[in-house]
Amino acid sequence: MFDYKLLSALAAVVEQAGFERAALALGLSQSAVSQRIKLLEARVGQPVLVRATPPQPTDLGRRLLNHVQQVRLLERDLRGQVPALDEGDQPERLRIAINADSLATWWAQAVAGFCTERQVLLDLVVEDQAVGLKRMRAGEVAACVCAVERPVAGARSIALGAMRYRALASPGFIARHFPAGVTPEALARSPAIVFGPDDYLQHRYLESQGIEGTFSHHLCPSSEGFVQLTSRGLGWGLVPELQVVDELASGELVELLPGRSLDVPLYWHHWRNGGELLAELTGQLVATAAKLLVP
Amino acid sequence: MFDYKLLSALAAVVEQAGFERAALALGLSQSAVSQRIKLLEARVGQPVLVRATPPQPTDLGRRLLNHVQQVRLLERDLRGQVPALDEGDQPERLRIAINADSLATWWAQAVAGFCTERQVLLDLVVEDQAVGLKRMRAGEVAACVCAVERPVAGARSIALGAMRYRALASPGFIARHFPAGVTPEALARSPAIVFGPDDYLQHRYLESQGIEGTFSHHLCPSSEGFVQLTSRGLGWGLVPELQVVDELASGELVELLPGRSLDVPLYWHHWRNGGELLAELTGQLVATAAKLLVP
Numbered sequence: 385m386f387d388y389k390l391l392s393a394l395a396a397v398v399e400q401a402g403f404e405r406a407a408l409a410l411g412l413s414q415s416a417v418s419q420r421i422k423l424l425e426a427r428v429g430q431p432v433l434v435r436a437t438p439p440q441p442t443d444l445g446r447r448l449l450n451h452v453q454q455v456r457l458l459e460r461d462l463r464g465q466v467p468a469l470d471e472g473d474q475p476e477r478l479r480i481a482i483n484a485d486s487l488a489t490w491w492a493q494a495v496a497g498f499c500t501e502r503q504v505l506l507d508l509v510v511e512d513q514a515v516g517l518k519r520m521r522a523g524e525v526a527a528c529v530c531a532v533e534r535p536v537a538g539a540r541s542i543a544l545g546a547m548r549y550r551a552l553a554s555p556g557f558i559a560r561h562f563p564a565g566v567t568p569e570a571l572a573r574s575p576a577i578v579f580g581p582d583d584y585l586q587h588r589y590l591e592s593q594g595i596e597g598t599f600s601h602h603l604c605p606s607s608e609g610f611v612q613l614t615s616r617g618l619g620w621g622l623v624p625e626l627q628v629v630d631e632l633a634s635g636e637l638v639e640l641l642p643g644r645s646l647d648v649p650l651y652w653h654h655w656r657n658g659g660e661l662l663a664e665l666t667g668q669l670v671a672t673a674a675k676l677l678v679p
Numbered sequence: 680m681f682d683y684k685l686l687s688a689l690a691a692v693v694e695q696a697g698f699e700r701a702a703l704a705l706g707l708s709q710s711a712v713s714q715r716i717k718l719l720e721a722r723v724g725q726p727v728l729v730r731a732t733p734p735q736p737t738d739l740g741r742r743l744l745n746h747v748q749q750v751r752l753l754e755r756d757l758r759g760q761v762p763a764l765d766e767g768d769q770p771e772r773l774r775i776a777i778n779a780d781s782l783a784t785w786w787a788q789a790v791a792g793f794c795t796e797r798q799v800l801l802d803l804v805v806e807d808q809a810v811g812l813k814r815m816r817a818g819e820v821a822a823c824v825c826a827v828e829r830p831v832a833g834a835r836s837i838a839l840g841a842m843r844y845r846a847l848a849s850p851g852f853i854a855r856h857f858p859a860g861v862t863p864e865a866l867a868r869s870p871a872i873v874f875g876p877d878d879y880l881q882h883r884y885l886e887s888q889g890i891e892g893t894f895s896h897h898l899c900p901s902s903e904g905f906v907q908l909t910s911r912g913l914g915w916g917l918v919p920e921l922q923v924v925d926e927l928a929s930g931e932l933v934e935l936l937p938g939r940s941l942d943v944p945l946y947w948h949h950w951r952n953g954g955e956l957l958a959e960l961t962g963q964l965v966a967t968a969a970k971l972l973v974p
Contacts, residue, residue, distance in 0.1 A: 405876060436731035487904035496911035500855075505870060506913070507898045560795075575800060581700060603802045608903040608922075609782035616791035618801070627903075 387427070388455070393420035394432055394445060395452045398524060399479070401438035424448075441522060450523025454538065457526060457659040476661060477505045481520065481528040483513035484579070485547060486650065488607035489626040490676040491529070498668045504661065512582035513648065520653050526662055527654040539653050542670055545677025546647040551589050552628065552637040553620035560617070566640045568593045576601040577613050577621035585622040589646060611637075622646060626676070647678055682722070683750070688715035689727055689740060690747045693819060694774070696733035719743075736817060745818025749833065752821055752954040771956060772800045776815065776823040778808035779874070780842060781945065783902035784921040785971040786824070793963045799956070807877035808943065815948050821957055822949040834948050837965055840972025841942040846884050846935040847923065848915035853933060855912070861935045863888045871896040872908050872916035880917040880941060887939070906932075917941060921971070942973055 396406035397417065407414040425432055432445035441449055482491060487510060499506060509519055516530030520539055535541040558566075561574040571593055576586045578601045590599060602619050604610050611628060614621050615636055623637070625645070631637040652669060654662050691701035692712065702709040720727055727740035736744055777786060782805060794801060804814055811825030815834055830836040853861075856869040866888055871881045873896045885894060897914050899905050906923060909916050910931055918932070920940070926932040947964060949957050 401876065434729065434731045436729040436735045440731040484901055484904075487899070487901045488907070491904065492907035492911040492913065496908075496913055499913050503870075505895060505897050506908075508900065508904065510900050510904075575798075581696065600800060602800050604782070605803065605805050606779055606782045607901065609779075609786065609803065609805075612783070612787035613791075613801075616787040618787065618791060618794050 386451075387424075388452075390420050390424035390427070391448055391452050393417050394424060394441070395449055397421065397433060397439050398441055398445070398449060398522070403439070446522045448523070450521070450538070453523040453526060454655050454657050457655055457662060458657060476503070477507055478527070478662070478665070479507040479509065479525045481509045481511045481516045481525045481530070483516060483530060483650075484510050484605075484607045485513070485624045485627070486529050489547070489624050490673065494669055494672040494676060495665070497672075498665055502661070502664070504665075512580060513650070514582045514584070517653065526658060527652065527665075529650055529652060531648050531650060533649070533651050535653050538657070539655050541651040541653045542666065544650045544652050544670065544673040545679055546649045548625045548678045549585055549622040549646045549648060550625055550628075550632075551620060551640040551644065551646075552614055552623050552632075553640060554615055554617040555635065555638055557617040557620065558638060558640070561620075562640075568595050571595060571620075571640070572599060575619040577604055577610055577619040578602070579607075579610060580605045585646060585648070589622055589644075592644070592646075593641075650677065681746075682719075683747075685715050685719035685722070686743055686747050688712050689719060689736070690744055692716065692728060692734050693736055693740075693744060693817075698734070741817045743818070745816070745833070748818040748821060749950050749952055752950055752957060753952060771798070772802055773822070773957070773960070774802040774804065774820045776804045776806045776811045776820045776825070778811060778825060778945075779805050779900075779902045780808070780919045780922070781824050784842070784919050785968065789964055789967040789971060790960070792967075793960055797956070797959070799960075807875055808945070809877045809879070812948065821953060822947065822960075824945055824947060826943050826945060828944070828946050830948050833952070834950050836946040836948045837961065839945045839947050839965065839968040840974055841944045843920045843973045844880055844917040844941045844943060845920055845923075845927075846915060846939065846941075847909055847918050847927075847932040848935060849910055849912040850930065850933055852912040852915060853935070856915075857935075863890050866890060866915075866935070867894060870914040872899055872905055872914040873897070874902075874905060875900045880943070884917055884939075884941060887941075888936075945972065 396409050397403055400406045400409050403414050403417050407417045421433060428444060430444055431442050432448060434440040434442060509525060511519055513531035516528045517532050517536060519525045520528045521536045533541055562570050572595045576599055578586050580603060602613060604613055610621060611623060613619060614623060615631060620640055628637055654666055691704050692698055695701045695704050698709050698712050702712045716728060723739060725739055726737050727743060729735040729737060804820060806814055808826035811823045812827050812831060814820045815823045816831045828836055857865050867890045871894055873881050875898060897908060899908055905916060906918055908914060909918060910926060915935055923932055949961055
């Protein structure tokens with residue numbers, strides 16, 4: 385069998401984003417962790433880590449991590465069945481990649497019951513909905529909420545429903561930038577807010593209005609910050625309807641073009657051999673998400 | 680003088696987090712960007728980038744980026760004085776590193792007037808308050824909001840005031856975990872919520888109660904997600920008072936130990952030769968932050 389001491393060292397360095405923290409998490413010296421990585425690289429005959437800050441797995445490293453993640457999920461089940469194997473009453477941990485807007489809106493409500501009953505701790509990793517799967521591919525997470533349907537090898541994906549986005553701005557912003565109505569010309573000249581380099585929602589909205597190419601925009605990689613910048617009149621942007629129910633009701637935020645929403649379907653990716661805990665979470669999540677998201 | 684075509688290629692690769700996007704941003708082919716980086720490395724005689732995903736600057740690369748950032752700020756002023764140099768009516772952009780909790784609470788209100796009047800676009804980069812300065816050191820940003828006072832070489836820091844954090848949980852969580860009151864023993868056994876590996880607020884709170892060492896916790900790197908997990912009863916955690924005014928008033932969130940707050944001082948770091956626009960923002964920010972933060 386593989387030497388799981390070496391593989392655990394690799395997983396710790398990537399998950400803890402550094403050799404020093406990995407050493408702390410494993411209760412080893414930093415040089416012991418380095419030794420294990422070097423030994424692993426000697427065994428497999430090629431590098432498993434790029435020594436950057438933070439360290440990144442190589443392609444081979446990624447395949448190894450992916451394997452470690454699946455073994456961990458299987459071990460978790462076995463511990464449930466063979467109590468003697470259990471290391472004290474440590475609560476279970478599930479590491480999950482999720483897009484920021486889901487985390488800012490429906491996620492807590494959807495999983496609260498499950499986590500409380502089963503005493504599960506969550507390690508959440510925020511990734512843009514378009515790129516979250518890279519964490520699955522890297523074997524860093526047990527599951528992932530993202531906008532891509534096609535699962536990675538060894539995993540399954542299930543449709544959860546869609547998040548509905550509306551293009552919003554403050555009344556002051558609309559008065560300043562659209563005195564003659566929200567025309568494509570005025571829209572192309574007004575500053576937008578974009579979540580980050582992988583957020584193309586504003587591009588898609590502009591394209592639906594016949595506007596192509598670049599446009600001036602703020603970058604704000606925070607769901608709550610995005611709503612705050614919009615409310616304070618710095619720009620217009622696509623915001624999840626769920627996140628601004630109060631602001632829409634009070635008129636603090638207003639739709640640019642009423643009725644033009646953009647739905648982003650979300651998928652739950654989880655390992656095929658992910659074990660019982662993950663299967664149970666999957667069942668509950670699919671049921672609760674259906675109530676919170678748009679079909 | 681330096682060859683700024685080469686330096687701009689380096690800045691674009693780091694800021695855009697990849698060669699492909701850097702090429703897009705510069706309007707060049709990807710191989711042209713690679714060529715420029717290679718030429719720069721040949722000139723300086725050592726690597727400027729670690730070819731990871733995303734690419735990371737080496738120490739030397741960081742020093743070069745730091746220089747590029749300062750030159751850009753000076754150019755901005757010059758463009759204002761010599762209108763002929765101006766490349767059309769492109770709005771100004773300021774790249775600023777900021778902690779997630781500031782962005783989720785007081786930031787938009789503090790800078791809205793300035794950004795709207797001066798038509799400034801913001802490129803915000805979210806970094807934990809303890810580590811935001813690394814972006815200044817790397818020369819990736821013009822300014823930074825963080826909890827560290829000491830400025831990097833070439834920069835100044837100004838105290839903005841403090842964010843007040845309170846240890847909160849839902850009434851259901853308190854009933855479940857603290858039936859006999861919030862004793863240190865019960866606190867040590869209850870799941871906490873931690874923002875990320877650089878967030879030691881929960882550790883500090885536990886230490887103030889005489890609890891040392893590790894404790895079970897969820898990881899949730901999202902300000903809004905953090906409040907959501909807390910409200911839904913998944914754990915207790917330190918939340919900025921500013922962010923939960925409504926939840927505290929309605930009783931949706933409750934203090935664990937009433938009156939025990941934790942203040943985190945915030946500092947505004949900006950380049951000494953940062954130019955007029957940055958100086959003006961600094962003036963306005965210091966004045967508005969004083970009204971929103973705790974002295």
